[in-house]
Amino acid sequence: MLVYGFLRVAAAVPRVKVADCEENAHRIISLLDRAEEQGAKVVVFPELSLTGYTCADLFHQRVLIEGACRALQRVVDYTAKNFTGLVAVGVPLLHQERLFNCAVVMHGGQILGVVPKNYLPNYKEFYEDRWFEGAGGRVAHEEIRLGSRTYPFGSLLLFQSTEHPYLGIGVEICEDLWVPLPPSSHLAAAGAMLILNLSASNEVIGKAAYRRQLVVSQSGRCIAGYVYCSAGVHESTTDVVFGGHCLIAENGALLAESERFARDDVLLLADLDFNRLRDDRLRTGSFHDNRVPQLPLMRVDFGRREPEALGFVATRPSPPTRLLRPIDPHPFVPREASELRSRCEEIFHIQVAGLAKRLEHVQPPHVVLGISGGLDSTLALLVTCRTFDRLGWPRSRVHGWTMPGFGTTSRTRSNALRLMNQLAITGHEADIRQLCLDELRLLGHAPFGISLEGLDVATLTAKLRDLPPERRQDLVFENVQARMRTNILMNAGFVIGTGDLSELALGWCTYNGDHISMYNPNVSIPKTLVRFLVDWVARNEFEEPTRQTLLDIVATVISPELLPPNEQGESPQATESTIGPYELHDFFLYHFLRYGASPETILFLASQASFDRPYSPQEIRHWLRVFLTRFFANQFKRSCLPDGPKVGTVSLSPRGDWRMPSDAAARLWLEQFPDDL
Numbered sequence: 001m002l003v004y005g006f007l008r009v010a011a012a013v014p015r016v017k018v019a020d021c022e023e024n025a026h027r028i029i030s031l032l033d034r035a036e037e038q039g040a041k042v043v044v045f046p047e048l049s050l051t052g053y054t055c056a057d058l059f060h061q062r063v064l065i066e067g068a069c070r071a072l073q074r075v076v077d078y079t080a081k082n083f084t085g086l087v088a089v090g091v092p093l094l095h096q097e098r099l100f101n102c103a104v105v106m107h108g109g110q111i112l113g114v115v116p117k118n119y120l121p122n123y124k125e126f127y128e129d130r131w132f133e134g135a136g137g138r139v140a141h142e143e144i145r146l147g148s149r150t151y152p153f154g155s156l157l158l159f160q161s162t163e164h165p166y167l168g169i170g171v172e173i174c175e176d177l178w179v180p181l182p183p184s185s186h187l188a189a190a191g192a193m194l195i196l197n198l199s200a201s202n203e204v205i206g207k208a209a210y211r212r213q214l215v216v217s218q219s220g221r222c223i224a225g226y227v228y229c230s231a232g233v234h235e236s237t238t239d240v241v242f243g244g245h246c247l248i249a250e251n252g253a254l255l256a257e258s259e260r261f262a263r264d265d266v267l268l269l270a271d272l273d274f275n276r277l278r279d280d281r282l283r284t285g286s287f288h289d290n291r292v293p294q295l296p297l298m299r300v301d302f303g304r305r306e307p308e309a310l311g312f313v314a315t316r317p318s319p320p321t322r323l324l325r326p327i328d329p330h331p332f333v334p335r336e337a338s339e340l341r342s343r344c345e346e347i348f349h350i351q352v353a354g355l356a357k358r359l360e361h362v363q364p365p366h367v368v369l370g371i372s373g374g375l376d377s378t379l380a381l382l383v384t385c386r387t388f389d390r391l392g393w394p395r396s397r398v399h400g401w402t403m404p405g406f407g408t409t410s411r412t413r414s415n416a417l418r419l420m421n422q423l424a425i426t427g428h429e430a431d432i433r434q435l436c437l438d439e440l441r442l443l444g445h446a447p448f449g450i451s452l453e454g455l456d457v458a459t460l461t462a463k464l465r466d467l468p469p470e471r472r473q474d475l476v477f478e479n480v481q482a483r484m485r486t487n488i489l490m491n492a493g494f495v496i497g498t499g500d501l502s503e504l505a506l507g508w509c510t511y512n513g514d515h516i517s518m519y520n521p522n523v524s525i526p527k528t529l530v531r532f533l534v535d536w537v538a539r540n541e542f543e544e545p546t547r548q549t550l551l552d553i554v555a556t557v558i559s560p561e562l563l564p565p566n567e568q569g570e571s572p573q574a575t576e577s578t579i580g581p582y583e584l585h586d587f588f589l590y591h592f593l594r595y596g597a598s599p600e601t602i603l604f605l606a607s608q609a610s611f612d613r614p615y616s617p618q619e620i621r622h623w624l625r626v627f628l629t630r631f632f633a634n635q636f637k638r639s640c641l642p643d644g645p646k647v648g649t650v651s652l653s654p655r656g657d658w659r660m661p662s663d664a665a666a667r668l669w670l671e672q673f674p675d676d677l
Contacts, residue, residue, distance in 0.1 A: 002164050004604045005275030006323060009194070010040040011229035011246035011258070013266040018052035018236050019064060021071035025050060027265065028075055032083045034267050039321070041085035044196040046231040046244075047117075047174050048090040048101060050075075053200035054236035059092055059099060059131040068092055069146065072104060080109025086159070086302065088171060090198045095144045095153060098133040103171045103198045105159055107302045112159055113152035114144050117173035118183055125202065125240050141298055155183055156297040158192055163303045166278045168192045174199040177214060177228075188222035189291040193277050195224050200231035202240040208260065212247060220252025223280050223287055225272035233261055251277060255325055271323045279596040322608070329609040330583060331590040332529045332648065344536045347529075347647055351383045351521040354645030355496070356391055358519045364494035370485055370514075371400040371420055371427075372498075372561070373412030375530050376522055378419065378553050380498040382537055383521045385423050398425040401489060403432045405481045406461055407561035409571055415553050422546040428492075432484045433457045439480050447477040465564040472572065478562045482513035494518050497642060502527035502582055504641070504652050505589050506627065507634025508575070515637055523644030524651040526589065527558075527582040558582070579630070580623035583611055588627045593650045593658065599624060599672045621673060632666035 012035065014027035028045060035043045047053055050071045051064060058064050068091050079087055086107045093102045093114060100116040116135040120128035128134075135155045144153035161167035170187030177184065177197055184195040195218070201211060211228075219226035225248070232244030243260035248270040256270040281287055328335060334343045359367070369384060371377050381400060388395050402416040420427035434457055441452050448471050450463050489495045497517025499509050501524050509515040522530065531554060538550030559571040566572055576582060584606070591597040591605060606620045615623075639654050639662050651657040 002167065002274060003321060004601050005278075006271045006273055007042065007167070007194070007225075008038070008040045008269060008271050008324065009042040009225065009227050009248060010035045010038075010044070010270075011227050011248060011266075011268045012043050012045050013229060013232040013244040013246060013258070013262070014045065014049060015263075015265055016046075016049065016052045016232065016234045018234075019055050019058055020052075021050050021064070021067040022074075024052070025071035025074045028089060029078050029082075031265055031267055032075075032078065032087065034265075035085070035269075036083050038267075038269055040269055042087075042169070042194065042196070042227070043083075043085060044088045044198060044227050044229045046090060046229050047103075047198040047200040048092060049198070049231070050089060050091045052235055053090075053231045053242070054238070054240075056127075056236075057131070065092055065094060065099070073147070076106050076109060076111055079106055084108075086112075086169065088196050088198060090173070092132070093144065093146070095142075099131060100135065101128065101132045101173060103173055103196070105157075105169075105171060105300075110302075111146065111149075111151050112302050113154075113157045113298075113300045114146075115157055115171040115173070116153070116155060117176060118155050119175045119179050121175045121178075141296055152298055152300050154296070154298050156186060156190070156295060158187060158190055158297055158299045160191070160299050160301050161303045162301050164274075166193060166274060169194045169196065171196045171198070173197065174201060174230075177218060182218065184218060184222055184224075184226075185290075186292060186295055186297070188224050189288065190295070190297045192222075193224050193274060193281075194272065195219070195222060195226045197226065197228045199228060200235070200242060201245065203243040203245075203260065208243070208245055211245060212254065212257070215247045216249045216252060216254050219249035223251050223277055223284065225250050225274075225277065229268075232266065233263065248272075251280060269324050271325045273325075273595075275597060275601060276595045279594075282596075327605050327608040329587060329611045330528050331594075332526045332586055332650075333532045340536060341540070344533060344540075347525070347533060348383065348386060350645050350647050351525075352387045352390055355383060355387045355519060355521050358643070359387065359391065359494075362494060362518075366397040366399050366426075366493050367496050368399045368401060368489050368493040369496045370489050370498065371402045371416040373402070373414075373416035373419070373553060374556065375527070375534055375553060375558065376500050376503075377416075377498040378534050378550065379525070379530050380496055380520075380522050381419065381423065381425070382534070384496055385425065395424050396426050398423075399428060399493060400425050401428045401430060401485075401492065403430050403485045403488060405432050405436065405485075405562065406464055407481075407559075407563045407565065407571055407573065409561060409565045410569055411552075411556060412561060415549055415556070418549045419546070419553070422549060430488060432481065432488070433461070436480050436484050439484065440477070443476070443480075445476050445480075448472070448474050461564050465566070467563070469572070472563055478560065479510050479513060481562055482510035486510075486513045486516060490516075496521065497644065498522055500525050500527050500530050501650070501652060502586055502589065504638055506579055506585060506630045507637050508579055508630075509637065511637055517642050520642055520644035523641065523653070524647045526586045526650075528586045529648075580626050581611075581615075584615065584620065584623045585627050587611075588624055590650060592627075592631075593652075599628065599669050603673070625670060625673070628666050628669050632664055632669075635660050635664065636662040 012031040017023045103115045120134040122129040143150040159169040168191040170192030172183045228247040231242040246258035246268040248256040258268045400420040495517040497520025558575040
């Protein structure tokens with residue numbers, strides 16, 4: 001049933017005819033036909049959908065109850081050959097001379113079990129106690145006789161897939177969700193990762209918003225998928241009106257919502273990500289601590305039996321299917337315009353609060369930053385200036401150092417100098433080329449095979465500019481420049497770090513160079529978000545000419561600038577040409593760390609996302625291999641990170657979110673690349 005961890009679910013609202021069970025069965029079957037065509041594997045119908053919720057005293061008529069049973073049998077028989085998934089329908093059923101409002105769960109032409117409603121509303125417009133018995137959590141481990149057979153009957157039935165060990169399904173009915181301790185909470189703690197709610201919730205002013213909030217919040221508390229399906233407008237309107245409100249939520253997020261008051265049949269579909277849910281439950285230790293062991297829960301298995309094996313059964317489509325949910329190509333960056341200001345303000349508040357506390361504690365006479373004219377140092381500088389403003393300290397105590405080297409372009413140098421001046425900090429400029437040349441001589445190193453004997457800085461710069469592309473690789477030459485800058489900063493005062501999360505993940509930093517600082521406010525911010533933050537600050541926090549300087553920094557190609565510029569004044573080194581597009585690496589990083597996604601799943605998700613530019617499957621596979629290889633090889637750099645604040649849900653701090661041995665092998669991950677994507 002699961003494809004790359006995704007399960008397609010549906011909420012279906014038929015055009016019910018009150019008390020006409022055969023017609024209602026016909027409508028349910030027609031919706032199952034549509035659901036099967038669209039690949040749904042779980043379909044839930046409204047409360048009492050085979051009779052209609054509003055039958056009132058007709059529920060005491062044996063003719064209606066027997067008609068409902070015949071209609072139920074018709075639906076069960078239909079699922080034997082015509083629907084491959086699991087179905088939950090609402091029906092009134094007699095059990096031990098009592099009438100219960102029930103959800104009947106079926107699969108493959110068989111009834112799996114019957115779940116009675118626990119809590120009956122008997123206030124205001126509701127009067128269910130007049131007709132039904134409430135289970136109240138007391139009914140468990142019983143059997144109900146339907147025709148010549150008996151089936152599991154209880155409030156806490158867990159329907160467990162035999163194909164997928166982590167696909168457990170629980171059911172509750174309408175009011176069960178509205179009580180202080182819903183059955184879904186106990187079902188989720190016991191293993192249900194999908195909750196179905198068969199409902200008949202009438203419409204009054206403001207109720208839809210509260211209902212939506214309730215469903216979404218419960219999906220978050222349960223770390224589960226939640227499918228809510230309510231009765232539609234064709235119920236009796238003697239005193240109330242129903243809107244057919246359907247909601248599909250996943251772990252606190254609303255995935256799909258139907259339009260209320262629809263006159264036709266409604267089929268709402270969404271794809272739930274069970275790999276995400278499983279990973280969140282694995283990481284959230286307190287979730288399982290909440291389980292009540294003595295609860296009388298009963299497990300009901302369904303699905304075909306797989307051969308005995310350890311681990312999870314892998315299923316993969318060919319070709320990949322198109323998901324019914326958007327896959328965000330930039331998961332670290334807010335999509336909606338309404339989120340922009342609040343998200344940026346929150347990130348800045350966290351960064352500023354962290355840096356302010358450290359500076360209050362250390363009380364340095366001044367702080368030092370390396371200002372390159374690039375994105376990361378710009379963001380760190382903006383955070384530092386705001387921190388000093390918040391502490392009431394003069395910005396003159398912020399010392400910015402721009403340190404041009406062999407590859408510094410006039411564009412980044414001028415932007416660095418302008419920005420320091422516009423932000424009213426104390427600016428310094430130190431050309432490091434002669435220092436680096438002296439150190440290279442001391443090491444006896446010939447950069448790129450060029451002998452340094454008798455060369456001055458200008459001559460070496462000219463020779464470097466003429467290097468053919470195939471010779472432009474010299475790690476010692478690059479590291480000498482990076483460590484020289486760090487050495488100057490460290491000797492100048494309390495250093496504010498500038499490196500970002502993406503660079504740490506890829507190891508794209510020089511050990512004991514730009515990798516080290518006294519405190520780094522950028523440490524958990526990925527590159528795509530850094531770019532976005534600087535752009536947002538420029539457009540919302542500053543006037544000209546500072547705004548123009550910041551926007552020009554945003555538009556500058558990301559580069560380490562360690563080789564001389566070409567004749568056009570541009571750096572021949574583009575970081576993303578070397579290590580890959582940051583939008584891809586941040587996408588990989590998010591799904592790999594946040595949800596523990598396998599390479600196979602990441603490739604599938606990437607095939608569903610609309611990035612800033614199109615990538616071929618071969619490109620995505622190549623850069624994912626680069627990401628995994630570099631991520632595993634560079635853990636030693638992350639194992640000794642300086643302090644810095646966690647900002648989002650993904651962090652690589654060795655003291656917090658990510659604790660990984662520096663010698664772990666990437667082989668298992670690199671072997672999981674399918675051949676048909």
